[in-house]
Amino acid sequence: MRLIDRYISWMVALFVLAAVFAFSILIICNNFYASSDLLFERHIPFGTVAMINLLDAPATIVLSLPVACLFGVMLAVGQLGRQSEITAMRCGGVSLLRILVPVLILSVLFSGITYLLDEEIVPQASQRAFELRSALEGDEAINIKQNVFFRNDQGTIIYAGNYDVDTLALARVMLYEHEGDDWTRISIAFTGQFDSDEIVLNNGRTFLFNERAEMVGREAIRELRREFPRELQEVHEEQRDASTLAGGEISEQISRLREAGMDPIAYQTDLNFKYSTPVACFIFSFVGFIFSVFSPRKETFVGMLYAIILVLIYYVMISVFKSLGKQGIIPYPLISAWSTNLAFLVFGIYIFTRVRR
Helix, strand or coil: CHHHHHHHHHHHHHHHHHHHHHHHHHHHHHHHHHCHHHHHCCCCCHHHHHHHHHHCHHHHHHHHHHHHHHHHHHHHHHHHHHCCHHHHHHHCCCCHHHHHHHHHHHHHHHHHHHHHHHHHHHHHHHHHHHHHHHHHCCHHHHHEEEEEEEECCCCCEEEEEEEECCCCEEEEEEEEEEECCCEEEEEEEEEEEEECCEEEEEEEEEEEECCCCCEEEEEEEEEEEEECCHHHHCCCEECCCHHHCCHHHHHHHHHHHHHCCCCCHHHHHHHHHHHHCCHHHHHHHHHHHHHHHHCCHHHHHHHHHHHHHHHHHHHHHHHHHHHHHHCCCCCCHHHHHHHHHHHHHHHHHHHHHHHHC
């Protein structure tokens, strides 16, 4: 049995790694083609363009691993089927479920690798690639930050839609303050400015809420000044895209948004997808095994065709559910992130029970 497990595992691992390499090369080449305008129209040095594409490579591998698992498993199991080894195993008393076990164990390993890449390597690499692209847009893109939060030890939070690092000017500003233990004050303004150890808001409104979140007062403001130490004005954190954040950093963003009274559902959805995406390696390996066994030896291309169709359906569903989740149309991030995986798992189990008969 151990020999069979080892043989199947090596076959699957070899074909999956070959598929990862092939898909990664294709996507990287496509990225270079898409970046050709930087080389030939804007005359950006080849080294800079190559560095951007190489920094995007970890994210490319994360995207290609689930599909590589599907085709790798199908090619490996299909090869065993063409050589009648699957039939020989089953005639020797080895159940289909027992043959599946090493494939599933290996798929869990690839799911773990996908998660570690997405958690540890992709955020830093993607952020560095973003910085290089921003530098190509000129100084203004570097100095103007968007969706920036500031906070102090007293729980005061400042949000700015735009923040000019050079002039310290703010636009679309919200100031969140505690008034004792039971009162909360929220001030909003079109413009603001850091001035010495203060923040100044211009032309806005301020709202006072009690402990039951009931608004008990409001007034217009022409100028509102609050103490905010200069050293904290330089410690700003941009609300970055989830692809440049690790899971812990996304959780911190969710906490900040909640403290600021903002809806964090978009980041909650991204966080759940960060955990559900690696599971696609397991799902695709399972589905790939089923269709390889389900298809006759001379009709392997039929199983491949079915698998390609399922991949397209899977990624369309993922895109739709992610968009609906981030917009709040699906109010539960767990549902938007995990429903596609659950649906495909149930479908795979149903087909597997039929194949075993």
